[in-house]
Amino acid sequence: MKPTVVLASILKPVDDVRLYQKIGQSLANQYPDTDFHFIGFASQTPSFSKSTNVYFHPLYAFKRLSSQRLFAGIRFFRKLWRLQPQIVVVATFELLLPVYFYRWFRKVRIVYDVQENYYRNIRYTQVFPTLLRRLLANNVRLIERFCHHRITQYLLAEACYYQEMPFMQHKATIVANKVKRFAISPQPSIPGRLVYSGTISKDYGVFRAIHWAAQLHQKHSEISLVIIGFCPNVQDWQQLQLWLEKHSFIQLIGGQKIVPHQEILKALQQAQFALLPYQVNKSVAGRIPTKFYECAALQTPMLVQTNPAWQSFIEKYPAGTFIDFDDATNTSQIWENIQQNTYYQQTPTDEDIFWESEEKKLLATWKKLI
The missing domain is CATH 3.40.50.2000 (Glycogen Phosphorylase B;)
Structure with a gap:
């Protein structure tokens, strides 16, 4: 059986720019004998890959604040159970708990791709009502700290996260979200x-x-x-x-x-x-x-x-x-x-x-x- 890696997010499409087009493609090209499975939203464009070791699993289709998001972890756990990965990369804090509990039953290494400081996003923006922000932000940090001892590696998308989340430091590597070379036809800028x-x-x-x-x-x-x-x-x-x-x-x-x-x-x-x-x-x-x-x-x-x-x-x-x-x-x-x-x-x-x-x-x- 080929080695299996799962890369998953709740809020991003299966062909997400960072998780698939950067991290995923780099790994799939380097390790052609490993299967890479991408879990997330259904993409607006048909998702396919020239690589024979890449697979897409569009599990989610709900709005950011939908109640359906509460059950996303259950679907993710079921998918993990079927795929039986050796490494799981998660890019959303909610998916930490499902893979944490999955680890009770099967051996797996957990990588947390920290694309956002979710604590600060909730606490210091206006997405949620003022009275709920501190409570929700603290819950996010509680989940991250609870799962910390089971996480093998952190990938930090921003250098500032190294200081903002010091409990991650001894397991963290800064992998900045720089742009992947793209093919685009030259076009002049439009005045105004x-x-x-x-x-x-x-x-x-x-x-x-x-x-x-x-x-x-x-x-x-x-x-x-x-x-x-x-x-x-x-x-x-x-x-x-x-x-x-x-x-x-x-x-x-x-x-x-x-x-x-x-x-x-x-x-x-x-x-x-x-x-x-x-x-x-x-x-x-x-x-x-x-x-x-x-x-x-x-x-x-x-x-x-x-x-x-x-x-x-x-x-x-x-x-x-x-x-x-x-x-x-x-x-x-x-x-x-x-x-x-x-x-x-x-x-x-x-x-x-x-x-x-x-x-x-x-x-x-x-x-x-x-």
Whole structure:
């Protein structure tokens, strides 16, 4: 029987950019005699692989805050029982408990791919009601600590997690979420095109971006705004509809369905500027957004919410300009100023932005697991 590895997430599609396209493909190519099974949401695009040792299991199809999420662990446990893996990589905290209990019955090594600091996401964003945030965040940390002694290895997507979650440190390897080399046809940027991409959410600053762009559009009619990505929150979706009805210069791609990553890259390539209007709180302040790497690879200039932790990356090339999206009083002056700037005077190095540098760390860590 061939060695078997399961890689699973509740919130991401089976062909997730990090878990499958980066970690999974790197491992499947390196270990062709091992079967790799990917568990997650059904993908918006047909999921298939050229590799004969890769299999997809789309188990989930519910909204982020759906009650069905409570039963996802049971389905995951059943799938583990059938597949009988020797290593399980989980990228969502809820899946730690099912694999923890599975380990009571069968020998398995557990790898926790920490893509998010879920404690801080819940505690310092507005996804959940204020009175519930501390309780839910503490429950997440309790699960992570309860399972800690059974976890063989942590993969940290952000360097800041090493300090934010010190109990993981002696088992952790930082495998940053740098961009995988992609094949995309060269396209010129469209003058006046602004692009907001990724999760469409108030916490990620989408409405700050809209308000800022709307003020700019009043004085510069050539401005257009493309919003591309998935909107997981019902209230945010309803508010977004009001903005779309009010402003014809805004185009939405996706919204209530996940957008293929290649489409997002194409939109970023066509942008004169990518907008990154994050709400800088304890959830995101220390992280390097994946969009930084993507825009740098495409050499798309960015307009970024001011945050000292991002200064060294943005100013190095330079890859963009820091602005305050909450201050829409001087948008016209900012627009005139950034037209005069020259971006990417220094070309980003492969080591700075591409996945290959992280792949080496991943494979070295994996070699110790098997």
